[in-house]
Amino acid sequence: MKPIYILFTFMGMGFLNAQTLVINEIDPDSPGADTAEFIELYSSTPNLALDGYALVLFNGGDDASYASYDLEGQSTDANGYFVIGDSGVVGVSITLMSSGIQNGADAVALYQANKSDFPIDTAATTTNLIDAVVYDSDDADDTGLLTGLGKTVQYNENASSDAANHSLQRQAVVVLKQARPLPIRQIRYLV
Ligand SMILES: [Ca+2]
Ligand SMILES: [Ca+2]
Numbered sequence: 524m525k526p527i528y529i530l531f532t533f534m535g536m537g538f539l540n541a542q543t544l545v546i547n548e549i550d551p552d553s554p555g556a557d558t559a560e561f562i563e564l565y566s567s568t569p570n571l572a573l574d575g576y577a578l579v580l581f582n583g584g585d586d587a588s589y590a591s592y593d594l595e596g597q598s599t600d601a602n603g604y605f606v607i608g609d610s611g612v613v614g615v616s617i618t619l620m621s622s623g624i625q626n627g628a629d630a631v632a633l634y635q636a637n638k639s640d641f642p643i644d645t646a647a648t649t650t651n652l653i654d655a656v657v658y659d660s661d662d663a664d665d666t667g668l669l670t671g672l673g674k675t676v677q678y679n680e681n682a683s684s685d686a687a688n689h690s691l692q693r694q695a696v697v698v699l700k701q702a703r704p705l706p707i708r709q710i711r712y713l714v
């Protein structure tokens with residue numbers, strides 16, 4: 524598939540942005556009853572078909588999945604963005620299930636896989652993993668999730684004591700920091 528070819532090409536050339544599709548921003552905790560949660564993906568190639576990808580949400584309580592979404596038939600937009608979130612969030616292509624996005628310590632992961640590969644309570648794995656963010660809201664690092672997803676950093680949405688009004692946004696290839704959520708489709712951090 525084309526995305527794989529591009530990925531390997533970038534890796535071979537030693538570019539920092541080895542991934543063509545990443546988790547760009549997440550907002551697990553929103554004001555009030557969490558009705559403005561979202562996950563935003565970004566592809567360096569505009570209008571990238573997301574066939575063959577699945578988004579999986581992991582609960583740090585048992586380091587296993589509590590929700591999964593098939594991205595078959597979806598694509599990023601002309602600016603490379605794709606949003607899955609609560610129904611009221613601007614630009615949402617897929618509406619989150621009632622379980623929403625847990626507020627941490629938990630994780631969001633993008634796989635080259637199908638939803639059927641991740642029934643509820645599937646253990647976190649690095650197999651076919653494209654990108655993952657382990658996050659929290661003033662919680663201790665969850666070594667089970669970090670190890671399960673091959674990550675070493677857990678990001679704190681509440682680092683500035685305002686998780687409800689801050690999201691975690693990609694600032695570079697491997698760095699996220701908390702800040703106020705930006706309007707969907709108006710941010711572009713990746714080079
Ligand atoms: Ca939430
Ligand atoms: Ca938030």
Ligand SMILES: [Ca+2]
Pocket residue numbers: 582583584625626627628629
């Ligand atoms: Ca949890």
Ligand SMILES: [Ca+2]
Pocket residue numbers: 582583584585586665666667668
């Ligand atoms: Ca855990």
